[in-house]
Amino acid sequence: MTAISVSNLSKRYGKIRALDDVSLELEHGEMVALIGASGSGKSTLIRHIAGLEAGDGQAGKISVLGEVTQSGGRLNRNRRGAVSVIFQQFNLVDRLSVLTNVLIGNLGRVPRWRGTIGYFHRCERNKAQAALTRVGIPQVAAQRSSTLSGGQQQRAAIARTLVQEARILIADEPISALDPSSARRVMDVLADINTQDNITVLVSLHQVEYARRYCKRTIAMRDGRIVYDGPSTALSNAFLAELYGDASEELVLPDAPAEPMPVMPFGQTSRMAVHHLNA
Numbered sequence: 001m002t003a004i005s006v007s008n009l010s011k012r013y014g015k016i017r018a019l020d021d022v023s024l025e026l027e028h029g030e031m032v033a034l035i036g037a038s039g040s041g042k043s044t045l046i047r048h049i050a051g052l053e054a055g056d057g058q059a060g061k062i063s064v065l066g067e068v069t070q071s072g073g074r075l076n077r078n079r080r081g082a083v084s085v086i087f088q089q090f091n092l093v094d095r096l097s098v099l100t101n102v103l104i105g106n107l108g109r110v111p112r113w114r115g116t117i118g119y120f121h122r123c124e125r126n127k128a129q130a131a132l133t134r135v136g137i138p139q140v141a142a143q144r145s146s147t148l149s150g151g152q153q154q155r156a157a158i159a160r161t162l163v164q165e166a167r168i169l170i171a172d173e174p175i176s177a178l179d180p181s182s183a184r185r186v187m188d189v190l191a192d193i194n195t196q197d198n199i200t201v202l203v204s205l206h207q208v209e210y211a212r213r214y215c216k217r218t219i220a221m222r223d224g225r226i227v228y229d230g231p232s233t234a235l236s237n238a239f240l241a242e243l244y245g246d247a248s249e250e251l252v253l254p255d256a257p258a259e260p261m262p263v264m265p266f267g268q269t270s271r272m273a274v275h276h277l278n279a
């Protein structure tokens with residue numbers, strides 16, 4: 001089944017062509033990296049797929065899990081329950097506990113009054129706690145979200161996705177502000193929910209090293225266009241230089257090998273104990 005389908009999507013901001021006739025398809029169950037230098041259009045594309053913005057002109061169309069979410073520059077219907085988006089920052093409500101932030105993933109399914117006063121059943125709390133265990137941070141449930149590290153915040157946001165029972169997770173540069181070991185833990189969790197829960201993952205990344213390591217397929221953008229869509233194993237440093245010229249330096253870690261490493265199945269990269277939500 002096609003999870004995300006984008007066809008002929010364009011978007012201008014004044015003179016800037018942020019998206020230029022973009023077309024792509026993600027099959028359900030894929031984990032795909034979206035790479036590109038700063039300003040190449042990754043976040044703009046993600047906002048459109050998330051249904052937060054409408055493209056320009058008559059030709060553009062986006063479908064999510066078979067339902068048209070926008071066409072011809074008009075937002076149709078927002079499948080908010082099916083798609084969860086996490087951003088580099090601002091995923092959590094700082095003054096609320098981590099557990100409450102994860103419980104917010106239930107809001108689409110509980111009566112409005114319960115959401116308003118923050119009343120959740122024990123089974124919902126248990127599920128939220130299990131989701132935190134699943135992403136490796138059960139011990140922070142009672143803490144205020146503002147006290148978490150950047151990597152823990154990303155993992156709490158992923159736990160909320162599990163509670164939401166979203167079928168598609170789009171993560172916009174979830175690791176760009178993290179140190180390498182925190183970044184690996186977040187990528188491990190994304191890879192795990194992809195393989196174990198069959199959640200389709202689209203993750204935008206600044207550094208191609210993580211795309212090579214975690215995603216079989218990479219979509220590369222430059223100046224609002226897709227310039228490559230294929231196996232991540234093809235993304236050697238030389239090929240990146242061909243695609244991006246000098247800007248390729250922005251995408252490669254200084255100590256990265258010139259040739260890509262094969263994608264490792266989840267488990268070989270992770271040292272984290274993984275507990276399954278429904279175990």
Ligand SMILES: Nc1ncnc2c1ncn2[C@@H]1O[C@H](COP(=O)(O)OP(=O)(O)OP(=O)(O)O)[C@@H](O)[C@H]1O
Nearest residue numbers: 013016017018036037038039040041042043044045
């Ligand atoms: N709301 C906006 N108003 C004006 N210009 C915008 C807006 N959003 C994006 N742009 C412009 O569109 C282009 C693409 O931006 P976008 O944020 O999508 O790139 P990106 O690949 O996500 O970059 P980064 O990796 O730095 O986050 C940039 O030139 C940006 O300045």
